[in-house]
Amino acid sequence: MSWNRHNILAILLGATAIGGYVSYQNYRNRKRSEAIFHITPSPLKTTIPTLSVDQISKLAYGPDTLPSARQVETPWGSIRVYEYGPEDGHKVLFIPGISTPCISFRGLTNEFVKKGCRVMLFDLYGRGYSDNPTYYQHTEHLYIAQILSVLSSSKLSWTTPNAFSIIGYSLGGGIAATFTRYYPSMVSSLVLLCTSGLVREKNVSWRSYWLYRTEGIIPSFITKYFVAKRLHNPSALRIHTDEEGGIDLEDAVAAELGPDSKETRVMDAAVQWQLDHHEGFVDAFMSGIRHAPITNQHAAFRVIGRRLDEQRARGHGYEQGMIGGQLVLILGRTDPIVLVDEMEPDMMETVGSENVHTIILDAGHEVPISIPGQVADCLWKFWKGHEFRVG
Structure with missing residues (x-):
């Protein structure tokens, strides 16, 4: 690949756009924290x-x-x-x-x-x-x-x-x-x-590290989307260890429900209803993982x-x-x-x-x-x- 001024300009513009977006997100998060919640x-x-x-x-x-x-x-x-x-x-x-x-x-x-x-x-x-x-x-x-x-x-x-x-x-x-x-x-x-x-x-998977420990870098709406999607996915509510070792932090939901039984089915239904009807749950879950x-x-x-x-x-x-x-x-x-x-x-x-x-x-x-x-x-x-x- 030959590099010319058009390639370099495109890279610079892309880097500037990414940097500007990250800076905006950091500013937005800071203003949110300063504002009345x-x-x-x-x-x-x-x-x-x-x-x-x-x-x-x-x-x-x-x-x-x-x-x-x-x-x-x-x-x-x-x-x-x-x-x-x-x-x-x-x-x-x-x-x-x-x-x-x-x-x-x-x-x-x-x-x-x-x-x-x-x-x-x-x-x-x-x-x-x-x-x-x-x-x-x-x-x-x-x-x-x-x-x-x-x-x-x-x-x-x-x-x-x-x-x-x-x-x-x-x-x-x-x-x-x-x-x-x-x-x-x-x-x-x-x-x-x-x-x-x-x-x-050390038991936390790399996937969870990037989702939860990079607050302000990964836009919050993207993190929230992936967390909510996994929590809503029935297959997610089973303990999963990634191929490199470590537990995904959403697995805490599966672990709190435990193996299939009458009582755990009740808990599962309660959690799923909470996911569907409590607009603050995913935000609370994510914040708890990060700060609790x-x-x-x-x-x-x-x-x-x-x-x-x-x-x-x-x-x-x-x-x-x-x-x-x-x-x-x-x-x-x-x-x-x-x-x-x-x-x-x-x-x-x-x-x-x-x-x-x-x-x-x-x-x-x-x-x-x-x-x-x-x-x-x-x-x-x-x-x-x-x-x-x-x-």
């Missing part, structure tokens, strides 16, 4: 009012699927909250994963209510029936503010010392840990189910570990620290996302081996969905064995 309403405000009573009754996750619902208004949008069980029971707060609404805890909360607990659960921003603050980064700070809004909305006191146990699932585990880092006095027990926070970055506490949360866990060391050194019991002086780590033996052989030693190294009580169950990443009874029984046994008192 827009609240994308949940299906409770957009879709549900258009449905008949019969149509609503057939939804996998309808407005009345879980008992005692309420909407909590916050500066970042409205939150869907459920609170039920004996008012004088031990309080347990549940933090869901990145893709499923809080119906994923239905089986587990029912088990704890049977044991006399008071439970509270809610949809993360952009999921289920909670609004999404568009253009607002889904960092641990946003989720901590959401938790505080949820706790303060109860007619009961959830903010006194040792007020409640917190159970975080997947992304919810990373959120629960960061909350406990900053508000340790409220938490009587920290329970991490197939948790994020210490997931090793999924990896590199060693600092938060080290703080928790030091406090547990101090609790043990001072001989503090339940009234002055976590039950049993340990956080509880529950893992699925066949979990393809949070690997037992990595998470257990990484957690023990970061927090301290004496500060971690590990439970490994025969399940995948969908532990709270597929075997809620086993999870509740194991956790209850641990609590009861360490001077746990109901009330």
